[in-house]
Amino acid sequence: MAATAPTRREQILKQAARLFAERGFHGVGVDEIGAAVGISGPGLYRHFAGKDAMLAELLVGISGRLLAGGRERRAAAEVAGGGPAEVLGSLIDGHIDFALDDRALITLHDRELGQLRDSDRKLVRSLQRQYVELWVEVVRKLHPGATEDTTRAAVHAVFGLLNSTPHLGRPGALPGREATAALLRRLAHGALGALSG
Numbered sequence: 001m002a003a004t005a006p007t008r009r010e011q012i013l014k015q016a017a018r019l020f021a022e023r024g025f026h027g028v029g030v031d032e033i034g035a036a037v038g039i040s041g042p043g044l045y046r047h048f049a050g051k052d053a054m055l056a057e058l059l060v061g062i063s064g065r066l067l068a069g070g071r072e073r074r075a076a077a078e079v080a081g082g083g084p085a086e087v088l089g090s091l092i093d094g095h096i097d098f099a100l101d102d103r104a105l106i107t108l109h110d111r112e113l114g115q116l117r118d119s120d121r122k123l124v125r126s127l128q129r130q131y132v133e134l135w136v137e138v139v140r141k142l143h144p145g146a147t148e149d150t151t152r153a154a155v156h157a158v159f160g161l162l163n164s165t166p167h168l169g170r171p172g173a174l175p176g177r178e179a180t181a182a183l184l185r186r187l188a189h190g191a192l193g194a195l196s197g
Contacts, residue, residue, distance in 0.1 A: 008047065009047050012047055016058065019033060021166075025055060028051070063131070070134045073091055073094050076090070088135075095162050100184075103165050106166050157191060
């Protein structure tokens with residue numbers, strides 16, 4: 001089955017994320033985003049109220065998708081009869097997909113979260129906390145001897161490791177997607193495995 005073509009709105013968001021990550025939120029004008037998708041800058045206002053709305057949708061959106069995807073992966077692994085190790089493996093794989101496929105959003109989050117309205121920033125933080133706690137619950141089942149605080153710190157450290165992909169060099173400089181994914185998978189499992197030490 002062929003993949004569904006991205007909507008105009010999705011095209012705009014993808015180009016906005018790329019441009020914001022490359023040049024910063026304040027370094028990009030609406031006209032440039034429009035040109036990247038072949039419409040006039042003012043034409044963007046049919047889809048978004050402005051750049052602030054694009055940034056909010058990008059950052060709230062990815063936080064929501066990570067949480068929803070994590071919940072779906074946990075449920076699917078459990079329905080398939082998988083235990084905590086299989087659930088964790090699925091969570092790690094899902095986050096690696098994000099880290100390799102959405103590098104611009106990682107950069108955008110690191111640099112521009114402070115540009116969001118307070119309500120949007122609080123929503124991002126709430127979604128992120130729920131995502132962290134999903135992981136903590138699974139990891140604690142595998143490593144019951146680790147305290148909750150230590151487990152949470154380890155989960156944050158693994159996110160830091162996986163979310164380092166924008167700093168690994170240009171996409172062409174990486175050893176290939178599958179090799180990079182395999183390396184990140186080994187590193188993530190190794191870091192969390194240290195909780196048993």
